[in-house]
Amino acid sequence: MATAAIVGTSGYTGQETLDRVLAHPGLELYALGSDTLAGQSADALDPRLGRNGWRRIPRFITNDAALSCGADVVILCLSHEAAAAVTPPARGVVIDLSGAHRFQDPDIYESWYGFAHPACERLASWSYGLPEVSPPVGRLVANPGCYATAALLALGPIRDLIDAAVVVDAVSGMTGAGSSLKPASHAGAVLENVAPYDVGTHRHAPEIASLLGFPVAFVPHLLPVRRGLIATCHVRSRGADLRAALEEHYAGSHVVAVLAEGVVPELARVQHTDGAEIGVFDDRLTDGTIVICALDNLGKGAAGQAIQNVNLLFGYEETMGLRLSGVLV
Amino acid sequence: MATAAIVGTSGYTGQETLDRVLAHPGLELYALGSDTLAGQSADALDPRLGRNGWRRIPRFITNDAALSCGADVVILCLSHEAAAAVTPPARGVVIDLSGAHRFQDPDIYESWYGFAHPACERLASWSYGLPEVSPPVGRLVANPGCYATAALLALGPIRDLIDAAVVVDAVSGMTGAGSSLKPASHAGAVLENVAPYDVGTHRHAPEIASLLGFPVAFVPHLLPVRRGLIATCHVRSRGADLRAALEEHYAGSHVVAVLAEGVVPELARVQHTDGAEIGVFDDRLTDGTIVICALDNLGKGAAGQAIQNVNLLFGYEETMGLRLSGVLV
Amino acid sequence: MATAAIVGTSGYTGQETLDRVLAHPGLELYALGSDTLAGQSADALDPRLGRNGWRRIPRFITNDAALSCGADVVILCLSHEAAAAVTPPARGVVIDLSGAHRFQDPDIYESWYGFAHPACERLASWSYGLPEVSPPVGRLVANPGCYATAALLALGPIRDLIDAAVVVDAVSGMTGAGSSLKPASHAGAVLENVAPYDVGTHRHAPEIASLLGFPVAFVPHLLPVRRGLIATCHVRSRGADLRAALEEHYAGSHVVAVLAEGVVPELARVQHTDGAEIGVFDDRLTDGTIVICALDNLGKGAAGQAIQNVNLLFGYEETMGLRLSGVLV
Amino acid sequence: MATAAIVGTSGYTGQETLDRVLAHPGLELYALGSDTLAGQSADALDPRLGRNGWRRIPRFITNDAALSCGADVVILCLSHEAAAAVTPPARGVVIDLSGAHRFQDPDIYESWYGFAHPACERLASWSYGLPEVSPPVGRLVANPGCYATAALLALGPIRDLIDAAVVVDAVSGMTGAGSSLKPASHAGAVLENVAPYDVGTHRHAPEIASLLGFPVAFVPHLLPVRRGLIATCHVRSRGADLRAALEEHYAGSHVVAVLAEGVVPELARVQHTDGAEIGVFDDRLTDGTIVICALDNLGKGAAGQAIQNVNLLFGYEETMGLRLSGVLV
Numbered sequence A, B, C, D: 001m002a003t004a005a006i007v008g009t010s011g012y013t014g015q016e017t018l019d020r021v022l023a024h025p026g027l028e029l030y031a032l033g034s035d036t037l038a039g040q041s042a043d044a045l046d047p048r049l050g051r052n053g054w055r056r057i058p059r060f061i062t063n064d065a066a067l068s069c070g071a072d073v074v075i076l077c078l079s080h081e082a083a084a085a086v087t088p089p090a091r092g093v094v095i096d097l098s099g100a101h102r103f104q105d106p107d108i109y110e111s112w113y114g115f116a117h118p119a120c121e122r123l124a125s126w127s128y129g130l131p132e133v134s135p136p137v138g139r140l141v142a143n144p145g146c147y148a149t150a151a152l153l154a155l156g157p158i159r160d161l162i163d164a165a166v167v168v169d170a171v172s173g174m175t176g177a178g179s180s181l182k183p184a185s186h187a188g189a190v191l192e193n194v195a196p197y198d199v200g201t202h203r204h205a206p207e208i209a210s211l212l213g214f215p216v217a218f219v220p221h222l223l224p225v226r227r228g229l230i231a232t233c234h235v236r237s238r239g240a241d242l243r244a245a246l247e248e249h250y251a252g253s254h255v256v257a258v259l260a261e262g263v264v265p266e267l268a269r270v271q272h273t274d275g276a277e278i279g280v281f282d283d284r285l286t287d288g289t290i291v292i293c294a295l296d297n298l299g300k301g302a303a304g305q306a307i308q309n310v311n312l313l314f315g316y317e318e319t320m321g322l323r324l325s326g327v328l329v
Helices: A012-023 A063-067 A080-084 A107-113 A120-125 A146-158 A204-212 A242-249 A299-314 B012-023 B063-067 B080-084 B107-113 B120-125 B146-158 B204-212 B242-249 B299-314 C012-023 C063-067 C080-084 C107-113 C120-125 C146-161 C204-212 C242-249 C299-314 D012-023 D063-067 D080-084 D107-113 D120-125 D146-161 D204-212 D242-249 D299-314
Strands: A002-007 A027-033 A073-076 A093-096 A140-142 A166-172 A216-222 A229-235 A256-258 A276-282 A289-295 B002-007 B027-033 B073-076 B093-096 B140-142 B166-172 B216-222 B229-235 B256-258 B276-282 B289-295 C002-007 C027-033 C073-076 C093-096 C140-142 C166-172 C216-222 C229-235 C256-258 C276-282 C289-295 D002-007 D027-033 D073-076 D093-096 D140-142 D166-172 D216-222 D229-235 D256-258 D276-282 D289-295
Touching (some): A002 A299, A012 A027, A012 A299, A146 A166, A146 A229, A146 A276, A146 A289, A216 D229, A229 D216, A242 A289, B002 B063, B146 B216, B146 B276, B146 B299, B166 C166, B166 C229, B242 B276, C002 C063, C002 C299, C012 C299, C146 C166, D002 D012, D012 D027, D012 D299, D080 D107, D093 D299, D146 D204, D146 D216, D146 D242, D146 D276, D146 D299, D242 D256
Parallel strands (some): A002 A027, A093 A140, B002 B073, B093 B140, C002 C027, C073 C093, D073 D093, D093 D140, D166 D216
Antiparallel strands (some): A276 A289, C229 C289, C276 C289, D276 D289
């Protein structure tokens, strides 16, 4: 059993990570950090955590205390700026769910994230942990963004087979926008509404481009659903059979499934799971190919992938503790 | 390991039951019945069932074949009339998720269900299996209706402490209405809409009344959500402390939780689980008490409760294989 | 043409009132008050207001300036406390959409609204303006609450025909909770969720009781829809034909419709309208009657009713400028 | 006053058309055709149509009778195949909301619509009526498809300024899929779900391409909302200022608005209206431009545009009877 600490537990990714850690047979929840809940018992976050039958859950402590508690793995569920300011503990695995360590180039933080990175010199110590495309290396792992995960699961394995003119349009459930209060997250702005946002300027665009090696045009849209995202990617093959390449790449995966011809990815089949579905389609009018990936932004797009990275680094079975669906309606 | 057969797998309750059986450490899926899918492999129902990493799942056979396959437990996920016409196998446990065996009095089928029960003489062989209020007895078990489960979890333990003038208003996700195609289930009639239905005439009213021993006024409403229901029950105490009575009744339960004072039940906390939440509130203007129960209509309201009944009958731990939540966002 | 000023335009009820005033052939928009938008042009609130083809819309001024601009009618779309603190202009009609002037008894503000009313002596000058049940009298009019409107349209005309033991359960779209940012209004707490709130303690309970003359047990629930509410009311008749009484009461109304037997009220048919639908049903198990009213919380439940009150006070046709539906899908 | 007949009133586009005709000051509803409702009064379709205060509405007659009733304008709200089989009346305007007359090339019906067009020789008599891009000519008008309308409003005015490599991804409310019962329209398949459909094979792709003069890659997605669609179009300019071109093109329009820089189109602002919103954005990573159009699939995407076409052909003011929004929340 490895011990685990969560830093920043009260947000959406923190809660989901807590859920995965509690269900993981190889992890013992060692510390629960939250500056707003420090001192309180776990059910202050959610009454479900106080139920009979749960393993004992520790009280909340401060994020600093959780960070330095000596756990075997520390999972950071903080804002980009807060995570960038964290000094990683001297030993143990650290998984950062924010964007603070996804880029080697500090300029991207100034130009795309709007802050000067306070620890540029450490950026090279972090690896980008997208298991199927860019497996984690070393003890400091930047967990990919949700949109980037979907686009890279679709495009990463075929990046050498396609032209460098890729369009990615995506739709996401609103938990992708976080739990902080802002007008765009007010239910009155979300219900029975859909809107694009950060059009042509979203931070996941350089993240996708960085792994692919060429730029992409990326437009995300916010959906009136709680969870899940779909990335619809338009590519042109350089003569290769893209479906075959993707099927081969994911043939052994228990996490990512390439759907049979004609079957479309759906939010409903990936919500509440840590897996992903990929569909491949020819466009009838152009010579383009459409690769579509669906996943749960809080599962494979965040907490599930964090646990998958932990599994890989600790030598556990890759899917240990993950939710890989049944046939839930 | 007990062997299990599902009869009528393709509907909502059938799929949920399949999901529970696949995840249950004490059940082996033995036969998968569906007249429409007979002969096809499991992924004809849902591509998730063909994924790597799943246990091998048998091909679909006819419902008759599944019924008579000799499984230790047969779970009926059929329409009321189809279930009423079933001759139970000579041995083994049978759990009926329809309403076909919930009443001893055959007249109720004529007057509330609209058909003459074809096997009145067998009705007395079935017990009503609501574990917390009316535990299953014998090998033939009628699984309660979803609304009835919620109302009876709220009211059953206090039925002797309240006046016989109870109002129950309920709201339910639309999977409660089943997967068959009808105008009221068309998404255009459900999205951004809410409507009461079967006002004062819903079949779960006599089911609730039958267990309580007195009539209730019951009005269900259909919600534009996929899963979950809330029953809001208005009662008048005969001097007893209803909260204390409910807390005592559910003190040892890992399935039903009485929430702390001031905490309201929420759909989001019970969706995709097999548990239930109960809140108890004083009304400020009248001398009434409001008892509110939330559960997932397909979980504790259907497939989860079926598995809980199976666990009780087979001597398994009551919660084996059930989904009793984490802190999923 | 009467001139109209809106005080507190930026919230939901303010926007809806603006919409109605712009469409009203007998009202000229004279002043648009908003402390947060003062000095800006109308399209700062919504780009639709800057479109070609609209009548010219004045720039925003402060709420104080709008209040004292000398308009023939001033419509207050403020919080309860802010509205209570307003000194009405010396002449002209004032319609208050908040709860600040709905009660003659100042104690209700302390015990139900949580503040001492700063102008108790003026409460008697205000009338409660629910046109079908309690038509506005005088130039100061308190516009009813949304839930209270629905419950009183259902119960007001039959209050003398029923026992004083009434239960009202209601569900409302989330715009009823206002546009201010709070955790319960975050889309992540609303989507695919339903929860009761203010159980047994909601402020509309004494408002309903005050008009009926006897207490009611009232429980509201928040829906994942943008607009509309349904109040399901359980009553016992003292021998009268409640359907006949309601049909007679509303026979001449162009705003409130009593539906034919067997037809249920639906949110979808009243959303975006200023009308209401009422259904009447016998309960099959008890001797109760169920009266259900559906309306749009921002229409008949707020801005539409305000305009209806204005029409009555100015001698305009009652439905002038109201949205009384077509067959919008 | 021109007389109007609706053929196929009971579907979504038929109902919306009826709504617009009833509200139109220059149209008199002359005949209401529906084979399923023939002989019944209008409120058989919707109880709102039987309300006090409405103009008298004729009883339903058969579609054939409505077609040949001699109305000045006949609006066809039929399926593609049924509309293709219609013999237009000898005089009067005919607006066809289906796809049956949008193409001059009969082969498209065989290859994209799956049926041989029964009246190829008449196809040349019909004009494609997209007022802002391809105004209606003559008395037989094919009303554009909803996605095609959005894509062509965005791209039509700049088709000569962009490269012939365009990607259009779109999301639509589920009323776009029609009111007939099918598994994909069941609320259980739509709620809290999103899925692409007809990927690379949707019939609106050749419709868009036909007007632009070059192919497009088009992927529609079905949303869990009732109304509205957004088309997100990726183009590359040949050096022109696309925003300036679009602003100039729509400068005089009361129907289509080009939003200010930085403002994104939203479903909520166009739902229940007959207008459209266009946003123009530079992509930061590539040299592409993103043009996004939002409209209501049943408004500007169907019935509203039909009425706009009628207005143009009858010399009425272009926006007569249209819903061009207020600030409805």
